[in-house]
Amino acid sequence: MNSEETMLLWSYLEGKIEPQEIDALNDLLRRSPAARQFLIQQTTLESQLREIALAEANATTPLFSPPRRRWNVRPLLALAAVLVLAAWLLPLAPFSLMRKEPPLAIDGPLSTPIVTADPVAILKAATQVKWQKTAKATGTPLTPGWLKIDSGTLHIEFLSGARLLVTGPAALRLDSENSAFLESGTASAYVPEPAHGFLLESPKLLVKDLGTSFGLKVGQGQETEVHCFDGSVELFTDDQRRNAQLLLADQALQWRDTKFEKVPVRRSEFPSGKAASLAASAEIESRRQQWQAFNQQLASHPSTELLYTFDQEQEWSRSVKNHAAKAKPGTNASLVGAAWSTGRWMGKSGLEFRTRGDRLRFTLPGSFEEITMSAWLRVDSLPNDYNALLLPSRYQRGCVHWNIERGGELRLTQIRDQFPRIDRAHWNGPISSSGLSSLDLGRWLHLVTTYRSKTGEVVHYRDGVIVGRGSFHDHLPVVFGPMEFGNWGADGKTSDNAWVLHQPTNHRKRHFVGRLDHLLIQSRIASPTEIAEMYRLGQP
Amino acid sequence: MNSQPSTPDEVFVQLLSQNEPLIRSYLRNLLPSYQDVDQVMPDVALVAWRKFSQLEDHDAFARWACVIARYEVMSYRRSKARDRLVLDPDVVARLADEAEEEMPLRRRQMNALEHCLAKLPPQRRDLVLACYSPEKSMRDIAAEINRSENSLYQLLRRIRVDLQECMEKNLSQESLS
Incomplete structure (x- = not known):
């Protein structure tokens, strides 16, 4: 086929062909087996892409709403009774059978990451700076x-x-x-x-x-x-x-x-570099003191269930202390793989998560009507469809999944049943935030999600600002139990988490790549003002 | 919940569900657009349901349904002939013959496509699926990624050609091994 003929076929495929071109197209298809082959291949490819896209879209369809095909209603009336019945009787979604793995991923389809202008420089430090407009944090890539x-x-x-x-x-x-x-x-x-x-x-x-x-x-x-x-x-x-x-x-x-x-x-x-660095260390010292004072407040707050500051830990230590004043026994965390490294500023320690095995393990007993989950972290890359923040190792009704999607969206889902399955009906949510931009990779971020069971409302914050909100269908309290930060400990070996094995491989791999230097869980809703203040005090 | 379907209606619905993607892709081979596929598919399902008692070998459901689909395309074509944007009947017949020959390949092609999609950079993969998802128009997507609609179509052509090449390579390797 020459390029003109190829163009003609593309026009037809894209629905842009003009009436006067139809004869030429018919002639081409009549005489050229290659043209027919091309048309069959491309139309097949298109419908297969639609099937995959549809399966992914249906994976997030709210409960009880019909699959998003555009069926013509009239001729279907006779079939309707059968189909409605079938929707209940057949354990498999109609579109799933051509796929090797179940497409019904409970954590849903992914969006395209936002790509912004390429950075030309990095802000290494800002010492005693009064910005005219928006402040930029240390480590920010600059466009x-x-x-x-x-x-x-x-x-x-x-x-x-x-x-x-x-x-x-x-x-x-x-x-x-x-x-x-x-x-x-x-x-x-x-x-x-x-x-x-x-x-x-x-x-x-x-x-x-x-x-x-x-x-x-x-x-x-x-x-x-x-x-x-x-x-x-x-x-x-x-x-x-x-x-x-x-x-x-x-x-x-x-x-x-x-x-x-x-x-x-x-x-x-x-x-001069030297003078600036002296001034910087003075500034760091004063911020460190402020930050410590703030952490003391957090630790003594009656709602603080979990507070990992990662400070004052020994380099060789493989456990992390829960600084909450009313810390329940057993709520100290243990480190697997993750290495000690520098946190938001020089002298602040944090953890680095790099490989598939790295994780922070803890158990938090109890059931909570309200929660605020806050993490100071640096996302270095998003290698997985879902990148773990907090995920349960054992499942029970009320457990939550706190992930970052490949596109940078923060998302929360909750299990509505005693034993979860890969089926939307067993899950609350997802409620997602807007995504990170590529410039957010490699810099420190403050991510917070709050949930109130009375209303089912979920609110996501990034750097002190609301970036997403929505409501769960069921209004269940949250339970944690054995949890991991930065990985997914559910191994499919117990009856509560056997379902995990049915997840597609690309959804099971969820290791977080980046650093964490502060993790807080409170059994109350922190207000937007408090969260903005938390960001202001903690920003690098 | 996992009991085997027993009534003929239940069997039919299950077979239809299983084969629906195949039937749809066959319809798309013969029709000018996916909107046309959406129009014709319910008629195919209805005719197949009425005639289902005549089908003896349930394993041949896909091929049988495609014969029905071919008929339905022809009659749909006649009703649309006035708008001139449809292919001539002899051309549709040739496409139908050739597409039918390829039917047994479709499942392997689908597997190859999934494999090739997974090899695309994630942004490309998400973009191409967004373009074919029922939710969004090409115009919306073009606006979202700050491109003109035309350049989005160009990009999509390149991705489709790449995918097709990757699938062919994948399938030829598969047949060697």
Whole structure:
């Protein structure tokens, strides 16, 4: 087939063919076995894709609603009685039989992850910073755009390797992984070899690095100074970048009116890595104290059932203390696989989950009318369709599944029956949040889900803000029992969890990949204000 | 709950459920769009139900239902002939013959498709399934991923061609081993 013929077939397949093209299509199909073959293959593929899509969509169909096929009602009336009966009698959904594995995954179909602009740099630190608009947390990947601060120092690491320290008041626009525009403020640049050629622009001057460290100061009236500390830089004053002025180590120039003037080098006026790191450690210390005070409040709150802060644990320790004042016996957790590592800030410890076996095990007895589950974690990747936060190892009525889907949605489901099955009718939910963006991977997040059995209401929060809510069909209290964070301990070996073996393999594999440095379960609903405050106090 | 169906109606419903995806894909081979499949499928089911007592070998249900489907397509085609967007009867007949020959392959193709879908990057897999899910229009999806509808169709063509190639490779390896 030539390309014109292929186009004709695609137009037909996509329902875009014009009446005047039909004769040509009929002729083509009459004479060309290859064209007929193509048409049969592609139409078959399309209907098979529809079957799979439909099976996945039906897996989340609410209870008692009909499968989402568009049947024509009239001729079906005679069949209706039989079909209704069949829906009750037949244990298998009609569309499931061509699949190797049951498509009725209780945790439902997956959405497409949101893809945003590629980051060009990372915010390594923000020391005593007052942001003009939205604050950015340490570790946030930065996409091209503006950063504006009133005071403090930002430490930005470009993907090229160049590092920039900017002291406020400042307005900086990131342009690419090796260039930026400083509209106002004072900046020091440290450019390692691979990033040579780093460009820092200001309204009056363009500084091109030639292997160096240098400072650039842009005043409010746009008077501009360039100080070369090491190596050399080239300066351009025109858009065409023709008239370069070379500046060597320990030289400084001021651009005033239309010409350069020599000025003495004044390193102390520019942010230095050392000064910034000293200030940062002072800030970290004060935040650490605040955080500890906050944890003491949490620990003594009568509703706190479980509080793992991961602080003051010994490196060799394989157990994690429940700091709740009224901690029930046996609620300390044990570590399997997961390794101790750095938490949200230097000096804060946390756990790293990396391989299929890593998990944190605990048992929480009791039944709860209201719960708040909160975790500070860093998601490094979402390798599975469902990535475990909290999952039960043993099943009973009221157990919950707290997962992150492949698309980054936080979701909660609950078992409505004594013995669950892979059947929607046995489950409450899912109630899902909006998804993470690809920029959220690798940075610390605060995830919270609350549930009130009286109303069945589930609310999801990310970084102190509501990102999803909904209600369970049945209003059951929550029970935990033997649980795992970061993995799924149900092995199918006991009668309560034998059903797990019928899950498709891609739904059974649920290990979490990332870090965790705070886990809290309270038997009450924390208010949106409290959750926002929890985020504010804990953000890195 | 797991008892074997006993009445002829129950047997019929079970056979129909089991074979419905096959019948639908056969209908799609012959009809211009999936909307047409949705229109014709209930008629096929109804005729098959009425004639079910004539079918002796239940294992031949799929092939038998496809004969009915072929008839129904022809009569549907006649009712639609005025809108000119349908294929000529001789072309439909050839497609029907060739599609019927391939019927025994369908289950293996479905397995291969699942295998190939799983090999796609997750975003692609989710996208292609979203495009064929009953919930969303192509326009909605294009808007969601910030593409024009046209470029979404282009992308979908590429994915479909890739899937087809992967399936063929998969099936040929399977027949070698």
